[in-house]
Amino acid sequence: MTHSETLLVWDYVAIIGYFSLNLLVGGYALCRPNRGTISGYFLAGRFMGWFPIGASLMATNIGSEHFIGLSGSGAASGIGIGAFNFNPVFLLPLMCWVFLPVYIASGVCTVPEYMKKRFGGQRIQMYLAFLSLLLYIFTKISVDLYTGAIFINQALKWDIYGSMLALLALTALFTVTGGLVAVIYSDTLQLFIMLGGASFIMVRAFQEVGGYEALQYKYMQAIPKLTYENTTCGLPRDDAWIMLRHPVKSDLPWPAFILGQTPASIWYWCADQVMIQRVLAAKSLSHAKGGTVFAAYIKILPFFLFLIPGMISRALYPDDVACVLPEECMRACGSRSSCFNSAYPRLLVGILPVGFKGIMLAVILAALMSDLTSIFNSASAMFTLDLWPFLRPKAGIKELLIVGKVFSVVVVALSVAWVPIIEKVQSGQLFVYIQRVGAYLAPPIAAVYLLAVFWKRMNEKGAFWALMMGLFVGLIRLILDFSHPPPSCNEDEYRPLVIQLNFMYFAMILFWITVLTAVVVSLFTEPPESFRVIRTTYFTRLDENIRDDEEPDVTSEITLEDAMSPLTHDEETITEKKKESHLQKAKRCYMWLCGLQVSQHSTKKLGEPDYKQALISLKEDPFVKKSLNICLVILLAVGVFLYTYFSVNPFPENVNPREHQV
Secondary structure: OOHHHOOOHHHHHHHHHHHHHHHHHHHHHHOOOOOOOHHHHHHHHHOEOHHHHHHHHHHHHOOHHHHHHHHHHHHHHOHHHHHHHHOHHHHHHHHHHHHHHHHHHHOOOOHHHHHHHHHOOOHHHHHHHHHHHHHHHHHHHHHHHHHHHHHHHHHHOOOHHHHHHHHHHHHHHHHHHHHHHHHHHHHHHHHHHHHHHHHHHHHHHHHHHOOHHHHHHHHHOOOOOOOOOOOOOOOOOOOOOOOOEOOOOOOOEHHHHHHHHHHHHHHHHHOOHHHHHHHHOEOOHHHHHHHHHHHHHHHOHHHHHHHHHHHHHHHHOHHHHOOOOHHHHHHHHOOOOOOHHHHHHHHHHHHOOOOOHHHHHHHHHHHHHHHHHHHHHHHHHHHHHHHHHHHOOOOOHHHHHHHHHHHHHHHHHHHHHHHHHHHHHOOOOHHHHHHHHHHHHHHHHHHHHHHHHHOOOOOHHHHHHHHHHHHHHHHHHHHHHHHOOOOOOOOOOOOOHHHHOOHHHHHHHHHHHHHHHHHHHHHOOOOOOHHHHOOOOHHHOOOOOOOHHHOOOOOOOOOHHHHHOOOOOOOOOOOOOOOOOHHHHHHHHHHHHOOOOOOHHHOOOOOOHHHHHHHOOOOOOHHHHHHHHHHHHHHHHHHHHHHHHOOOOOOOOOOOOOOOOO
16 A cells, blocks of 8 residues: 555544544443333434434435535536535425424324324335335435445545445444434534534635635636547536526526425425434424524535535546546546546545544544434334334334344345445436435425325325325336436437436426325325324314324334333343343343343333323424524525525626636
């Protein structure tokens, strides 16, 4: 290995310090008393404040795909992809002011469980849980593993698949032992590490390029020396510095983004278990709202911390980052298609002083671990609470906890198996790949959740067949898209028109096909039972009537009372007072480490009326509520300003940025 590929003493100090902090957080989570309950393991006991909620939301969202994928898309096509980053400014408040009160009032632990309570039956709940797990594998875990491995490969020249195994071993400790408490607290730590490290890189990058205005011109002039003759290959886009672009002649048309991508994103921000699980862990609705406002402001930062540095990387190293010829790309990053995904690692290698590699490796690990641990916990929550009870209706609390932990391993294996597919179909822009897959599968889910929350007449048949229609149409486009990869720069377009249609326009069409199907089927079939809409729609969230399915039922599967109850002595404790053998002591230590043996008195039971009422309460302090509403208005105004400012061409009409002297 060359000197640039080795870790120095200070690099090891930084990495050891990072792991020490994580172990402290993990140790604190292990000492939490409610890890042995379903709610304690999957919902952190519902005692989280606004700050860790907001930090966990952002640390979960800002994964390694932002370091690699978002910066790579910035290097490839400019600031347009930043529109996806500003969207949560509007969607996070939608989630917490509209969707979350309904979820809380309905008393659910998972989002698919809400569908069961809203419509009855199990097929919608099971389908949504299964589809969400597939989306996690195809667009989250596998991408995180791939991008994290890319960074380690580019920075240290380690084998990609060996790097993945090491990364997975790191995340297992937090996910399996500590549950959501460990995940949220470690997310808070990871967020500060990520923001601090990325801010340092951003400042150094701006110093290297000469400032923001200089970057605008240098980026437009960042053309590799070796390219195809008489083509536009290697040239930056003319609209690279415009965010909301031409409705037809662009890669990110503004009508498609507003009308297509926004509905698709509603699934991720308003109906995805990974995000909803965090706000459900809040101690009150006000704390959840405060956390989402805080998270929305933090969500603005990746545009400056990751996307802009990716553009700086192209401006500084056009031959390596913006290579066109396959042999040049193989030289620069080991890929024949493009090297845009290596923009951020190339920037770090180029501008970081000696001894800082360990710090940035810790930052990337923080991004990766925060994302993976969150997804593992949410995936295991849905499988355990939505799918496993269907197979084992009488499963006990300990069995459910063990199943949730084991399922994380299964998800990891499937994700690793999908990584080779990502290498072939992502076309050098991982962030765009994620949005494409979401656009083909997420709009039907978003449409059904919106109708479920706002339209009381919608019934189970309408929701189910709308989802099936949306899945059928979306899968057709997904298969066609992946089987017809886009032509390279010097090749003619060969794909049929249905594939050439921008994926966001397709998302818009798919969304309204789903809505129309749901409305027609619902209107031509019997209305839902009247009790189904009690506290399961926005307009009935405050309804205090007793639902028919809330009557005591000894044969019920998993109730909130079960979720909040600790493991009892009947299940796992020793009933006879006698001296334990070494084997028994070892077993008890193992059970404690995995959160499978907790004292009866570690948490209150839901049977206490005041505690049960607090779990589903929507009450807010009037002053706090008014203050949060003011913060919301300011946040929305900031979002409108950002879209407007970055959608105006910064270059004067009489100036050609490619010929301007910087």
